[in-house]
Amino acid sequence: MNTYTNRLFKTKLVAVLTVVLGLSSCTGDFLDRPPEDSYNVDEFYQTTEQVNAATNALYTRPWYNFVTNVSWCIGEISSGNGRTWDPRNGDFMNFAITGEHGTLTQAWESLYAVVAQSNAVINTLPEKVAADVPVDVVNNALGEARVIRAAAYFYLVRIFGSIPIIADNNEYVLEPVVPRNPESDVYEFIKRDLEFAIDNCYEKVRGSNYDANAKVSSGSAKALLAKVYLYEQNYTMAYQLASEVINSGEFKLYGGDAEDGDPAGSYYDLFLTANDNNPESIIALQWTNTGVWAEGNGLQSLFAPAGVTGFSDGWSAVGPSIDLQQAYEDTELDERYYATIMAPGAYYPDLNDGYTVSENISHQGTNAGVKKYVVGNAATNGGGAAQSYPNNTYILRYGELLLIHAEAALSGGGSTADGIASFNKVRRRAGLADKPNPTLDDVFNERRIELAYESEFWYDVVRRGPNFALNFLSNTERGTYNNDTDPPSVWSETYTATMDDLLFPYPNNEIENNPALLEPPVPYDFE
Template sequence: MMMKKFLKTKTIIVIAAFLCFPSCSKDFLERPPEDSYSAATFYKTTDQVEAAANHLYSRPWYNFISNVAWAIGELSSGNGRTWDARNADFDNFAITGEHNTLTQSWESLYAVIAQSNSLINTLPNSVDPSVPQEVVNNSLGEARFIRATAYFYLVRIFGSVPIIADNTDYVLEPVVPRNPVEDVYEFIKRDLMFAMENLYDKTRGSNYDLNARVSSGSAKAMLAKIYLYEENWARAYELSNDVINSGEFKLYGGTGADGDQSGSYYDLFLTANDNNPESIFALQWSTSGQYSEGNGIQSLFAQAGITGFSDGYSAIGPSLDLQDAYEDKEQDLRYYATIMDPGSFYPDLNGGYTVSENVDHQGTNVGIKKYVVGNAATNGGGAQQSYPNNTYILRYGELLLIHAEAALNGGGSYEEGVKSLNKVRERAGLDPIANPTLEDVFHERRIELAFEFEFWYDVVRQGPEFALDFLANTERGTFNDDTTPPTVNSEMYTPTMDDLLFPYPSNETQNNPALLEPPVPYDFSDDE
């Protein structure tokens, strides 16, 4: 397997913030020696400008992905459960602004934004005139795509947040007003529209390394998801339909013209298949073994002994509720790829791995397989808390479900939406549904994307009435193995409306009291 060398960057300190500039590597996956340089002398060649956004695909995301995304997406939603004192409050809706995980969320996502802003605001004035404008615009499109993604997480987690388009504007004035949710979404859409118009078109082939960067099609797919959240069903359908018809992406496995027979749902999560034809946008992690340059999720998800290091903390287990949600554990191929049953055998894992009969992540009597990829020797490198497997942010399987949901809500052809839903089901080994409902789409999203950190947002966007009822009736308990068969120690918690958004970190409100004041409309005049 070709070793991944994506996260290989140089850095420069601008003012006093950690605004980073990327590597001057000729190869997207290559790392040059680290040294300091000046932005004024860096963006001189096409190769340098093409490498400009490399670092935005990895390091600034580390704390969010490793420590936050699963706590919000899986614990709060009831897909997972834990006794871990650091994150158990996500299970029972007891999160306050003092919680360090929220601070990590805020800091990590705004670091992504700050570093994106650095590129967006520096490149146009520093680039050598010999570099073609389309090369410059493509790098700016990458940065704006990634900035939009970070804001998409922030607005779904916190609601109204400050829109910062240039961090240097606030060096001497750290008090920044928050902006209305609708303005944050407008800012996101403008970034993605720029990306859609300026990123390169791609034809994705068998050289997966060439698929690592986002494309114009990636931006169109992400924009379809934004319109889905805004309940603009017609636009969500139109854009997702365009991406489907483009043929750029394929289901890894599945049938029909947009099914890639070289893979399967299970194969999506093998490191060797990073940047496969289903990947629309994925974070790219390094084999270097350096902390924050690799993917830290396996350390939290894996059972002890799998990684080859002293990690493997089993910090979260698949909830009893999620286990019961699979309609057919034997037939649905996603179960084996997501959840480790006692005695299951995984031939790819460390040359062959049999799950222990007493596996019991957090009282659930099972473990997690998704994003658990094994030791460095069989996995292309890495080290403790630093593994080389990609993290999906958006993939084609989800785009098909976006297409289906938009269609079933009246945004487009019901028949075409049904086809998209059933492509996902058939790839999973399940029978098609002749006349699916929106409840079927919601259920399919839960199973298809389990432990990909999306389910909390899916629950909340259904509206308060649905979300409060669903969350209050989600089983978050454990098995009692002192009985035969095991009985359930039931745990259910009832959220309030306030729990559907997370509080701002207390240190942020102390440093920026404007967060506690009413939102202020964002001035878009500079963007017109």
């Protein structure tokens, strides 16, 4: 691990944020054109360093509202992994979200801001770059922007379904009514972006210089494309691409005993700020330690107990549901439990130089708290401030890729033996015994535990189909513990989901601005 170089990268990232955000900024409206009065684009893309810096902001600020305020509400609360008494976030728990919900609006605005900033790089760089900047430098930057744009669209299509595909915001400034496009076209657009990135981004090997691992690579694009094919149920392509990434040796499982593992790490170590951009990281958002709002990661503010952060935040806005806690196979053996959930009396030696969880911890009535992405105060965490912390958040990591490989294989896409081997690498890293004949249900449950509080579970539930999803969501325990009994009993709480709940509604203000959202989807023109 190289903590110094990792922090140096974040410092350099801050140095260019002002320039790049001026070049590719976006306000609330997803059709806003990047302003042209805050920079001289003809003078910006003149050196290799400037071109490399052009993509830095794509990993940070435009993602802030989605990651901090929305991703976990959808991924954890709606899915049944989390619960809350907060009436605003509780709407995600009881399927009461409407187009007027402000938190949902932040998902749309934030993700389309990512698209807009990516578009600014993709459409401006080829026209304005100096002739002496090497072509491979230009194409790598374009590939990076396409990976980030693909990631944003992948969230958008899974949350809202049919959506407008915007490839160049400037085309719609004078005509802001934009039709929505079919989900199949959105997936095709995503795949084309990732195929470009596979061909044009640099190939890398993730090593001990974590600074060099920060940005996406050709392998990152291929791994995300494998996941996209999994969602399309093209298991052959998902298996093939996942196999290619595994066999490339670019990424490693952080910890465990597998031949493609890094014994220096562990599952717990994945979520320490000092280990940002470790060899398991495939795509991660690169938050800074400046403490400036939206330049850092705000998840700790929502997840942490009061007093942990060193600031006035630490709001315990979500608790790990009883259902999630009971889904662990063995809370003593499975190292992921300790890394994800704060149990009463648990001790974390790295957190604020030593932190013991209260015996009375009960975030949102769950008799436990959330540990994942809770990293402590600025003095022990490399900097930051309230609602702005420097620890990365993952979009995709190697542990998930192994489970993609396993699921694709067990679904008929490739060698079952190789898929089972990938599945058991993840289990052994967690401290559990191999399963010789895992089923697709086993993979689903393993993904739930492996990725808990990485805001992924909702999408896993929904993609298994409406019959499964409606049954699972309607029968997931979302209640609280009654501590007046010994042992504590459960005040049960369940909510019935309907077909309409499997996609989220478009924000009302977006419909007002763009009435075409209510019209039938229109095929996208790929020419």
